[in-house]
Amino acid sequence: MRTTAQRSASFLFFDEPQAARRRRVLPALGGLLVFLVVLACAARALARGIASVPDIRLEEPGSAQIKAKHMEAHGDEYDLVFVGSSRVFRQIKPGPFEARLEQHGLRLETYNLGLPGVRFYEVVRAVEELMDAKPARLCYLVIELMEPDPPVLLENLYARKEIAWHTPRLTSLAVRRVLRSDRSPAQKEREIRAHLLQLSCAYLNVGTGRAVGAALLGTEEVGEDLSGAGYVPLGGEDTIDRRREFLDEVDADRELLQRRAEELRAEPRRAVPDDLLRRTLAHLVERTRSGGVEPIFVVLPPLDTRLPEVVGAHEEGVLPNLLHYADPDAHPDFYLDFRELFDKNHLDRDAATRFTQLLADDFAEVVRANEED
Amino acid sequence: MLFTQPRFLFFFLVVFAVHWGLRNHTWRKGWLLLASYAFYAAWDWRFLSLILVSTLVDYVAALRIARPGARRGRWLALSVVVNLVLLGFFKYWGFFVDSAAVLLEWLGLPGHLPTLRVLLPVGISFYTFQTMSYSLDVHGRRLEPTRSLLDLATFVSFFPQLVAGPIVRARFFLPQLSERRVLGRVDVRAALVLFLIGFFKKTCVSDNLAPFVDRYYAAPEAFDALSGWCAVLGYSIQVYCDFSGYSDMAIACGVLLGYRLPLNFDFPYFSSSMSEFWLRWHISLSSFLRDYLYIPLGGNRGSALLVARNLMATMVLSGLWHGASWLFVGWGAMHGCSLIVHRAWRSLAETSLPRRLVARVAIPLTFAFWCCSLIPFRATSLDTMWSTMSAVLLLDSPGQGALGREVLWAFPVLALVHLCSARGYTTGWWRPLPGTVFAAAYALLWAFALPLVSVDFTPFVYFQF
Numbered sequence: 001m002r003t004t005a006q007r008s009a010s011f012l013f014f015d016e017p018q019a020a021r022r023r024r025v026l027p028a029l030g031g032l033l034v035f036l037v038v039l040a041c042a043a044r045a046l047a048r049g050i051a052s053v054p055d056i057r058l059e060e061p062g063s064a065q066i067k068a069k070h071m072e073a074h075g076d077e078y079d080l081v082f083v084g085s086s087r088v089f090r091q092i093k094p095g096p097f098e099a100r101l102e103q104h105g106l107r108l109e110t111y112n113l114g115l116p117g118v119r120f121y122e123v124v125r126a127v128e129e130l131m132d133a134k135p136a137r138l139c140y141l142v143i144e145l146m147e148p149d150p151p152v153l154l155e156n157l158y159a160r161k162e163i164a165w166h167t168p169r170l171t172s173l174a175v176r177r178v179l180r181s182d183r184s185p186a187q188k189e190r191e192i193r194a195h196l197l198q199l200s201c202a203y204l205n206v207g208t209g210r211a212v213g214a215a216l217l218g219t220e221e222v223g224e225d226l227s228g229a230g231y232v233p234l235g236g237e238d239t240i241d242r243r244r245e246f247l248d249e250v251d252a253d254r255e256l257l258q259r260r261a262e263e264l265r266a267e268p269r270r271a272v273p274d275d276l277l278r279r280t281l282a283h284l285v286e287r288t289r290s291g292g293v294e295p296i297f298v299v300l301p302p303l304d305t306r307l308p309e310v311v312g313a314h315e316e317g318v319l320p321n322l323l324h325y326a327d328p329d330a331h332p333d334f335y336l337d338f339r340e341l342f343d344k345n346h347l348d349r350d351a352a353t354r355f356t357q358l359l360a361d362d363f364a365e366v367v368r369a370n371e372e373d
Numbered sequence: 374m375l376f377t378q379p380r381f382l383f384f385f386l387v388v389f390a391v392h393w394g395l396r397n398h399t400w401r402k403g404w405l406l407l408a409s410y411a412f413y414a415a416w417d418w419r420f421l422s423l424i425l426v427s428t429l430v431d432y433v434a435a436l437r438i439a440r441p442g443a444r445r446g447r448w449l450a451l452s453v454v455v456n457l458v459l460l461g462f463f464k465y466w467g468f469f470v471d472s473a474a475v476l477l478e479w480l481g482l483p484g485h486l487p488t489l490r491v492l493l494p495v496g497i498s499f500y501t502f503q504t505m506s507y508s509l510d511v512h513g514r515r516l517e518p519t520r521s522l523l524d525l526a527t528f529v530s531f532f533p534q535l536v537a538g539p540i541v542r543a544r545f546f547l548p549q550l551s552e553r554r555v556l557g558r559v560d561v562r563a564a565l566v567l568f569l570i571g572f573f574k575k576t577c578v579s580d581n582l583a584p585f586v587d588r589y590y591a592a593p594e595a596f597d598a599l600s601g602w603c604a605v606l607g608y609s610i611q612v613y614c615d616f617s618g619y620s621d622m623a624i625a626c627g628v629l630l631g632y633r634l635p636l637n638f639d640f641p642y643f644s645s646s647m648s649e650f651w652l653r654w655h656i657s658l659s660s661f662l663r664d665y666l667y668i669p670l671g672g673n674r675g676s677a678l679l680v681a682r683n684l685m686a687t688m689v690l691s692g693l694w695h696g697a698s699w700l701f702v703g704w705g706a707m708h709g710c711s712l713i714v715h716r717a718w719r720s721l722a723e724t725s726l727p728r729r730l731v732a733r734v735a736i737p738l739t740f741a742f743w744c745c746s747l748i749p750f751r752a753t754s755l756d757t758m759w760s761t762m763s764a765v766l767l768l769d770s771p772g773q774g775a776l777g778r779e780v781l782w783a784f785p786v787l788a789l790v791h792l793c794s795a796r797g798y799t800t801g802w803w804r805p806l807p808g809t810v811f812a813a814a815y816a817l818l819w820a821f822a823l824p825l826v827s828v829d830f831t832p833f834v835y836f837q838f
Contacts, residue, residue, distance in 0.1 A: 012563045012628040024556070031812040038813045042820035050824065158828035197379055204820070207828035210581065219779045 043204045050208050056215040057222055058208060060161045063089070063232075064115055070225040071113065075135035079108040082230075083126050084144025087300040087345070088114025091352040092142075092359065094229035100360035106367060108140070112230030117161065119150040121174060125165035127284055131291045141288055142296045142363070145310050146303065148277050149177045151187075152194040163201045171199040177276055233349050234342045246343040260344075261328035261335045264306060270315060271308035281310075281318050296321040296366055301334035301355065302341060321370070323362045325355070374415040376622040377576050384412070385626060392630055398553040402527050405630065412532035413496070420494035423459055428522075428529045430455045431504040435511040435518035435525075445512055452508035456501040463497055468697035496536035498694060502661055504529055507543035509665055516544040524550045533626035537619050539637040539657035546632070554631030562803045562811055564628040569815070571621025573822050574614035578787065580827035582611040582780065589776050590751055593760040600776035601764030607780055608751050609744040610787060613642065616655070640795040642743075645735035646719075647711040650743060658694070662687050680716065685709035695750070700758075704749050711742065 050056065059065045071081075082088045094110040101108055113126070127143060156162045178191045201207065214220035235243070250256055273281070281297075288295040297319050299307050303326040314322035328335035333351065340351035347355055374381050388408045395401045414421055434452040438445045461469075507525070510516040519525055528546050589596055589604035596604075620637040627634040641653035651659045663672075670683040685706065692705020745765060752758035764770035793799055803811055 012560050012567065012624075013558050013633065027808050031808050034809045034812040035816045038816035039820055042817050043823075046820055046824065160828070163828075193380070200379070201828075205824040206826050207824070209577070209825035210827070212824065213779060217779050217782070 039204075047203075047205050050205060050212055053212055053215050055218070056211055057220065058160065058164070058211050060159065061220075064161065065222045066225050067113055067115065067230060069222050070230070071111070071130075071133075071135070074111075075133065076137055077109055078111045078135060079137050080110040080140040080142065081130065081135075081138060082110065082112045082114055082142045082144075083123055083130070084114045084142075084298075084300070085118040085123075085146060086114065086116040087146075087303070088112060088142075088144050089116055089230070089232060090114070090234050090342075091300065091347050091355055093231045093353060093356045095231075096353055096356045097360045097363075100357045101364055104361070104364035104368075106364055109137070110229065112227075114144070114230065115161075120146055120148045121150070121165045121170050122161060124170060124280060124284060125167065127295075128287060131287050131293065134291050138291075138293050140294050140296060140363075140367075142298055142359075143284065145297050145299055145307060147305060147307075148274075148280070148309065149181055151183075152191045154190075154194065157194055157198065158201065158207065160207065163198050163207070166195065166199040166202040168199065171195050173276055173280060177274070180274065180276070233352070234346055235349065239342075242343045246341070247338070249344075250338045257336050257338060257341075260304060261332075264304065264326070264328050264335070267306045268308045269306060270311040273309040273313040273316070273318070277309055278313055278316070278318050281313050285318070285320060294321070294370065296323060296363060298323045298359070299326045301325045301331055301347065302345065304344075321366050323359065323366070325358075374412060376619065376626070377572060384408075385629075389629060393556050399523070401554070402523055402550060405532075406523065406527045406530060409527070409530040409532035409535060413530065413535060416495045416536065417492075420497075423463075423494055423497065424500060424530055427456055427459060427501060427504045428526050431508050431529075432519075432522050432525050434508050436520070438508065438511050439518045449508055449512045453505055456505045460497055460501045463492070463494055465693075465697045472699070499538050499540055500529055500535060502540050502658075503543070506540075506661065506665065507547075510542065510544050516547070519547055519551075521550075531627070531632070533623040533630070533632075534634055537616075537623070538655075539620055539623065539635050540661050541634060541657070542661075545635060549632050556631065559628055559631055561629065564625045565815060566803055567621050567628070568625035569818055569822065571618040571623075571625060573825075574618030574621065576618075576827060577822060577825035579611045579614035579618060581825070582607045582614075583827070585776055585780055586611055586751070590753060590757055590761070593757055593764060593772075594770065595772040596764070596770060596774040596776050597772055598764045598768040598770045600772075600774060601761055601770055603776050603780055605744050605748060605761065605765050606784060608747055609642075609740075610784070612747065612750075613638070640791070642740050642791065643736055643795055644739050645731065646715050646739055647708065647742065648715050648719075650739055651708075651712070658691070662691055666690065677716075681713045684712045684716075688712065700749050700752075700755075704746065707746055707749075711746075 050058075057065045057068065059068045082092050082094075089112065092112055092114065094112050098108060098110055113130075118126070123143060123145070127141065130138075130141070153162070174195050175192050178188050178195070181188070183191070211220075285295055297310070297314075299310060299322070306324075306326050310319070310322065311324065313319050314324075325331055325334065333340050334347060334355065340347060342348040374384065388404070391404055392401055392408075395404060410421060410424075413424065431452050434448045437443050437448040507516070507528070511518045524547060525543075527550060528541070528543060531541070531546070534541055586604050586608045589600055593601065593604075617638040624634045624636070635657055637655060637657050639653040639656060641650050644650040644653055667683055667687045670686060671679055672683060673680055686709075688709030689702055689705040692701045692703070692708070695701050695704070745762070748761050748765070749758050752761060760770070790799075803814070806814065
């Protein structure tokens with residue numbers, strides 16, 4: 001029986017030194033360069049190969065996959081698509097929206113591509129991908145705008161949805177915004193490191209193997225979108241706890257909503273947009289219009305910021321169309337009446353219906369104004 | 374900081390560059406010590422004090438033990454007691470208190486015992502054993518004590534093996550610290566390949582199996598019997614790839630810094646008996662227990678009953694080392710029984726049966742026994758344990774759910790790769806390649822491995838020890 005010493009990693013050592021110190025450094029650096037170049041090229045080639053696997057779904061399992069699959073199959077049937085977070089997902093009802101538009105003489109087929117947890121950069125990426133696919137009938141994109149400098153969520157560091165939007169351009173934008181922010185140096189370092197890590201993961205196809213395996217073995221069945229054009233109301237088993245927590249909060253603190261509205265009122269109505277934000281918004285407008293699609297930007301209730309920079313960008317003419325609802329004075333129902341709210345961040349079903357109709361009215365007005373121009 | 378995290382890559386590159394950039398051997402050791410403490414502090418800086426205490430106590434104790442005319446036993450006792458108290462308090466306090474409370478209740482006595490929420494310092498089970506091995510070896514005159522506190526501190530805290538082994542013996546490592554390391558002697562390519570193998574085992578195999586296993590053990594009664602087998606088989610692969618993968622990466626890092634670390638796994642799933650299994654699984658722990666517990670108790674000497682007692686005591690303590698609960702004690706006892714039974718079988722039957730036949734039947738039987746023995750190790754409760762055992766051993770499960778059948782295709786592929794590795798078909802391919810070709814091949818291996826990385830974060834299984 002061999003002893004522990006004999007079992008040691010002796011095969012990992014040479015008996016004699018292999019080369020003088022100086023003669024090792026340059027070949028090692030050369031090897032490192034070759035390694036990095038081959039790794040980069042192989043990763044790109046593999047990314048193309050992965051994308052070409054039949055039936056592969058690289059999106060986050062759940063709503064993201066279902067909606068992506070639906071758009072691939074039916075995207076050419078829609079004139080208007082809503083893009084955004086759960087405020088789009090849970091508050092914009094395509095059926096009532098279309099019915100209201102018809103009253104204004106507009107007949108459009110619409111689809112709700114809102115997804116829970118989606119943040120600013122994901123919206124930008126989603127618009128870019130939609131315009132790359134360019135559904136045949138698409139004429140309008142309603143794009144939700146939210147906080148343009150979201151903090152990195154370390155618990156989601158390796159989530160597919162967080163990695164997927166990290167293109168070099170968007171990562172550069174995110175990093176520059178972090179550098180310009182008023183976060184502490186330690187927090188900036190943490191966030192920049194996280195963004196660079198996520199960019200590396202995206203570039204090197206980290207974590208895509210499971211999706212490839214599922215596609216090749218046919219083990220991941222993605223269901224059909226049975227929601228009714230992408231809208232899913234709140235109130236199911238998976239969300240009812242949030243409702244209870246919200247009601248408990250309001251019960252414990254009757255001034256909660258009032259205070260929140262006051263904070264919103266205290267924010268400036270408009271602000272000069274940061275140069276990076278201005279360029280990003282201009283890029284979105286240019287990207288959509290170059291594809292023959294008119295973008296309509298929305299700020300949805302009950303968002304807890306007015307997004308003054310976005311208002312400023314609209315007033316400068318960077319954003320041609322902006323529908324702004326994050327105003328407790330203009331829309332007190334959506335901010336001050338807890339019966340209209342499902343939780344702090346979403347309207348309940350009836351309020352969502354009224355909001356959808358309001359949105360349809362405002363949308364029709366924008367379309368009419370654009371036609372007159 | 375885990376070996377599989379990108380920030381470890383940056384950390385190691387800096388440590389590697391400075392280590393080999395320094396000419397002076399003492400400065401190199403100082404740098405390694407600093408880096409090791411920084412590595413541990415990244416986990417929890419508060420527990421650095423425990424490593425320092427353990428190191429200082431054993432440094433002084435060993436010097437005193439080796440003094441002529443010294444009370445050697447007392448100084449050894451000091452070292453052992455201090456290390457066991459550290460281990461006992463931080464790891465077993467809750468276990469002792471809960472068990473005492475149950476006993477007092479059973480005896481009808483009042484059981485109001487102080488409860489403390491004690492954090493478990495990462496790696497305490499490993500470094501306390503390492504420092505004890507130093508004092509024990511000095512006492513046993515197998516090793517001269519070192520006068521260099523730097524050497525001892527570096528040995529105790531050497532970061533590649535600090536938090537999850539292999540458990541390194543002082544007499545194996547200290548002589549390496551006294552010699553100047555030469556980068557030219559290191560087979561860097563082999564070390565890089567070994568690191569990639571360990572990384573692949575941990576992040577691509579173990580972490581991808583973990584969700585399937587977790588799903589089954591969360592509710593075994595909801596799945597069918599085949600799913601039970603998938604989960605049990607999957608867990609045996611998960612724990613092997615997790616632990617041996619970590620060990621591979623630790624050994625590779627040690628080698629890249631010029632230091633040998635002992636092999637910790639020797640293809641244990643090809644063992645033909647549990648006796649052989651424990652010579653091939655977590656070798657550093659089982660050899661430690663053999664040398665410092667089993668042999669001093671008497672080892673194989675004496676009657677069959679005495680040998681059985683020695684085996685049982687060693688395995689029960691091994692179980693307790695793995696976890697502070699009666700479930701782990703029972704697990705250890707089960708393995709003690711398996712060793713006792715094997716000894717009896719060996720003396721009765723082995724010589725009368727053809728060796729080849731024995732090997733062909735014994736290897737899968739041993740593997741199956743090991744897989745089943747992991748059920749109490751993994752189960753979250755007694756109910757879960759019984760449900761799983763019923764599904765696996767009796768093929769009886771009330772559930773109809775089918776655990777992801779896609780893992781089934783992975784098992785034969787992994788078994789084939791493992792067999793090829795055991796037979797040496799995958800070693801040394803890198804040696805004849807020119808440098809640029811090796812670099813390109815290595816890059817391609819990483820390019821194909823990274824997509825398989827599981828993005829669900831799973832900490833190393835053995836970190837809880």
